[in-house]
């Protein structure tokens with residue numbers, strides 16, 4: 001693996017900021033590779049990022065998140081907002097065609113400099129997903145996207161954490177009791193700033209909305225009451241309400257200080273994750289060395305206890 005270094009990240013960023021989409025794609029590839037490549041990107045993007053609003057869209061596989069994201073992008077573009085999308089759902093990766101649905105054609109989208117969509121398949125290496133996503137979002141922010149949408153599956157702790165780190169979190173459920181119960185179990189009810197009941201063309205919408213409202217009324221009083229929005233993503237129904245709610249939440253959180261509070265927390269958590277991944281790499285290095293072998297033998301022969309050996313190794 002070659003490392004292109006800092007100068008290249010800076011050159012790529014400059015090109016991406018002036019509209020070079022392949023430079024943007026290459027920056028995101030560097031982020032996905034992790035290690036020194038990701039670092040070189042972070043070094044040039046962090047200082048100039050921060051203007052974009054990040055939206056996390058989460059929910060069970062098949063809830064309609066990609067379809068909804070696609071419809072939302074259309075709303076955003078109609079009001080001339082620029083948007084970058086990161087799809088972290090490996091079960092339904094965005095392809096050029098899928099994101100835009102039937103109404104906007106693929107070639108139209110390819111010419112739109114103010115939309116950029118990227119699937120990320122970063123599963124598989126330790127901490128990969130959680131470390132790469134904030135870096136990738138920062139790239140889209142640094143190239144001037146006003147909104148960054150992160151689609152993630154709402155199963156598993158990592159995904160819930162990532163969604164909880166967005167400036168605004170949208171939880172997508174479908175009509176039917178089961179879905180709300182599942183979402184509740186997965187811890188999604190607590191992290192929602194906005195609820196979407198998608199597939200509102202199906203039976204049981206009113207009951208599902210009522211279920212959510214009931215759960216919300218049991219919450220301890222919060223100054224922001226999450227709206228519950230019904231959508232039919234496949235037809236673009238309800239998506240302008242979602243777009244308005246997103247802007248309302250952003251305005252409210254900036255005004256109330258919640259925006260800054262979450263961001264500070266998010267950067268603290270990101271710092272912890274990066275330190276954690278560097279420490280893990282360091283342990284692997286250490287475990288390959290002579291000192292480790294000696295320590296392991298000393299522990300095996302019971303001459304040294306594991307705590308003393310560990311302290312000596314970290315010396």
Ligand SMILES: Nc1nc2c(ncn2[C@@H]2O[C@H](COP(=O)(O)OP(=O)(O)O)[C@@H](O)[C@H]2O)c(=O)[nH]1
Nearest residue numbers: 061062063064065066067092198199232233234
């Ligand atoms: N009936 C109906 N189907 C929908 C709606 N939104 C999405 N779908 C369908 O649900 C399926 C899963 O959608 P997708 O966006 O891939 O879900 P994701 O896994 O949450 O990203 C696809 O077949 C969509 O066409 C909707 O509002 N109504």
Ligand SMILES: [Mg+2]
Nearest residue numbers: 065066089092
């Ligand atoms: Mg999807």
